Amino acid sequence: MADTMSVTAHEPAHGPGPDATKRDFLKLVTGASAIIGAAAIAWPLVDSMNPSKDVLALAELEVDLTPIVQGQGIIVSWRGQPVFVRHRTEAEIKAAEAVALSELRDPEADSARIKPGHAQWLIVSGVCTHLGCIPLGNKPSDPRGTYGGWFCPCHGSQYDTSGRIRQGPAPANLPVVPYVFETDTKIKIG
Amino acid sequence: MVGLYKSDIKNPLLRWVDSRLPILSIVQKEYGVFPTPKNFNYFWAFGGLAMVNLMIMIATGIFLAMSYTPHINMAFDSVERIMRDVNYGWLLRYAHANGASMFFIVVYIHLFRGLYYGSYKAPRELLWMLGVVLLLLMMATAFMGYVLPWGQMSFWGATVITNLFSAIPLVGEPIVHWLWGGFSVANPTLNRFFSLHYLLPFVIVGVVFLHVVALHITGSNNPLGIEPKGPQDTLPFHPYYTVKDSVAICVYFMVFAMLVFFFPNALGHSDNYIPANPLLTPTHIVPEWYFLPFYAILRAVPSKLGGVTLMFGAILVLFALPWLDTSPVRSARFRPVYRIVFWFLVIACIALGVVGANPPEGIWVPIGRLGTAYYFIHFLVLMPLLGKLERPLPLPESISHPVLGGGPLPGAAAVHPMEKV
Numbered sequence: 001m002a003d004t005m006s007v008t009a010h011e012p013a014h015g016p017g018p019d020a021t022k023r024d025f026l027k028l029v030t031g032a033s034a035i036i037g038a039a040a041i042a043w044p045l046v047d048s049m050n051p052s053k054d055v056l057a058l059a060e061l062e063v064d065l066t067p068i069v070q071g072q073g074i075i076v077s078w079r080g081q082p083v084f085v086r087h088r089t090e091a092e093i094k095a096a097e098a099v100a101l102s103e104l105r106d107p108e109a110d111s112a113r114i115k116p117g118h119a120q121w122l123i124v125s126g127v128c129t130h131l132g133c134i135p136l137g138n139k140p141s142d143p144r145g146t147y148g149g150w151f152c153p154c155h156g157s158q159y160d161t162s163g164r165i166r167q168g169p170a171p172a173n174l175p176v177v178p179y180v181f182e183t184d185t186k187i188k189i190g
Numbered sequence: 191m192v193g194l195y196k197s198d199i200k201n202p203l204l205r206w207v208d209s210r211l212p213i214l215s216i217v218q219k220e221y222g223v224f225p226t227p228k229n230f231n232y233f234w235a236f237g238g239l240a241m242v243n244l245m246i247m248i249a250t251g252i253f254l255a256m257s258y259t260p261h262i263n264m265a266f267d268s269v270e271r272i273m274r275d276v277n278y279g280w281l282l283r284y285a286h287a288n289g290a291s292m293f294f295i296v297v298y299i300h301l302f303r304g305l306y307y308g309s310y311k312a313p314r315e316l317l318w319m320l321g322v323v324l325l326l327l328m329m330a331t332a333f334m335g336y337v338l339p340w341g342q343m344s345f346w347g348a349t350v351i352t353n354l355f356s357a358i359p360l361v362g363e364p365i366v367h368w369l370w371g372g373f374s375v376a377n378p379t380l381n382r383f384f385s386l387h388y389l390l391p392f393v394i395v396g397v398v399f400l401h402v403v404a405l406h407i408t409g410s411n412n413p414l415g416i417e418p419k420g421p422q423d424t425l426p427f428h429p430y431y432t433v434k435d436s437v438a439i440c441v442y443f444m445v446f447a448m449l450v451f452f453f454p455n456a457l458g459h460s461d462n463y464i465p466a467n468p469l470l471t472p473t474h475i476v477p478e479w480y481f482l483p484f485y486a487i488l489r490a491v492p493s494k495l496g497g498v499t500l501m502f503g504a505i506l507v508l509f510a511l512p513w514l515d516t517s518p519v520r521s522a523r524f525r526p527v528y529r530i531v532f533w534f535l536v537i538a539c540i541a542l543g544v545v546g547a548n549p550p551e552g553i554w555v556p557i558g559r560l561g562t563a564y565y566f567i568h569f570l571v572l573m574p575l576l577g578k579l580e581r582p583l584p585l586p587e588s589i590s591h592p593v594l595g596g597g598p599l600p601g602a603a604a605v606h607p608m609e610k611v
Contacts, residue, residue: 030436044278045253052257053275 060190073138082126096162130170225424227412235438236300260384265340294480308520315512341462415520423589482546490562516577
């Protein structure tokens with residue numbers, strides 16, 4: 001193109017189609033390279049805000065179950081947030097298993113929320129799925145709501161003895177946190 | 191005038207914005223069609239590079255501050271945590287630390303470009319003086335940033351530099367205690383240095399804006415040091431200089447990447463990886479490389495107040511340069527004597543840097559004094575005298591003239607300016 005040598009070459013004379021020129025191609029390649037380069041430079045900045053290695057290293061927690069008597073739960077802090085570890089009574093387990101799934105807002109069987117052979121242990125996140133308060137109900141003297149599980153004092157959400165939402169504004173069950181039984185009396189969360 | 195701005199933007203939405211807030215028109219005027227001398231060499235890319243560098247420093251700095259703890263018991267460990275645990279923390283810190291060095295390399299070249307081509311002369315005096323203000327702000331920011339990791343060099347650098355103010359008669363000691371927030375460099379000092387280190391870059395952004403506004407009033411100088419005489423002497427800034435600056439930016443990033451990825455600690459001092467100890471001074475204490483010439487000037491005279499005065503004077507003299515230089519010719523291309531003494535100044539500054547890196551004994555003492563003497567003689571004696579004594583070479587008729595052929599003005603000496611490029 002003759003105009004590549006001319007001082008008017010910067011004028012936007014070209015576009016897609018038969019008039020496309022080498023200059024258009026160079027502009028696109030240059031622009032694309034600049035965007036890729038900028039993104040590559042921006043990523044380390046963004047990623048530095050993700051959890052760091054020392055934070056991730058604190059993401060595992062061992063809990064000794066022996067001091068927890070039946071009918072009681074404790075709160076442990078895992079990744080800076082509360083986790084309920086509850087030692088359920090036979091009556092509480094039966095109540096949880098007896099509920100028909102159709103009655104539930106967030107249908108999930110009790111058997112899917114415990115480890116086989118350890119039905120007396122329920123380990124769930126202690127953060128209300130409504131707006132993040134910590135529900136009451138670990139101590140037998142706490143208000144546990146109509147369903148005998150937990151009662152959130154902020155907005156009145158009620159959870160049953162499997163930690164499932166039964167009444168109130170919360171949309172979902174208390175999620176089961178990842179854990180394994182290391183022995184019959186010791187679990188590792190995380 | 192009241193009413194909407196008459197925008198030339200075609201797109202109706204952008205036009206709606208532009209008629210109320212004509213930022214698009216301003217960008218188009220100042221960075222699109224802005225008439226720029228057509229004979230720039232690559233030394234004119236360094237202002238833009240400094241701008242890019244400032245953005246990198248602010249971006250990496252903001253993210254580093256998210257992981258840094260400004261407390262004397264935790265600062266050092268928080269920096270080590272950034273290096274080991276924070277995702278890409280090593281990259282952010284090395285880019286920030288070496289970015290400071292790159293910033294000074296770029297700015298020193300920018301400054302010597304101005305000295306060589308007489309960019310400080312009328313009508314660009316204020317532009318130049320704003321540049322000197324930027325240099326002072328940069329130095330203060332860099333110094334306070336170096337204190338933050340709270341290593342041995344951080345602590346003792348902070349002690350030595352703040353003690354400079356104790357040289358002031360009568361009020362020196364109260365000023366130093368005020369700077370420290372106590373009776374030694376301690377936690378209050380670290381806290382305020384962190385606060386100011388975060389603040390000053392934004393002050394720099396503000397002064398850079400003024401620097402650019404002043405530049406766009408007078409227009410850029412150019413290697414010939416003569417003003418453009420019309421459209422035949424200029425090119426629109428875009429695409430000609432956006433592209434030329436982009437090439438410079440690519441090379442700049444290559445040098446920067448080489449430093450960060452292959453020699454990340456080459457320009458730092460290993461003693462700063464030892465946590466600060468207020469009871470033990472390192473045997474050989476030196477500032478960062480970009481302060482070494484000034485450090486050498488500080489130590490050049492056996493007088494506390496004298497050394498401090500000379501050191502600050504070495505920068506303050508630059509403010510007076512537009513009036514100290516009495517020559518009407520800008521570019522050193524047409525100043526046969528200044529072109530030589532300019533390089534003496536460069537050599538003196540490098541020599542002072544080497545002297546500053548060495549202990550103040552033996553041969554380094556006389557060399558430091560010689561360099562210091564030349565530095566001030568250059569600005570205070572040679573610059574005023576040369577304007578009177580030097581016979582400049584004939585200037586070309588216009589910027590286009592030497593490019594498109596033709597000799598100098600009739601009657602002038604038979605030297606073609608391009609032969610000396």
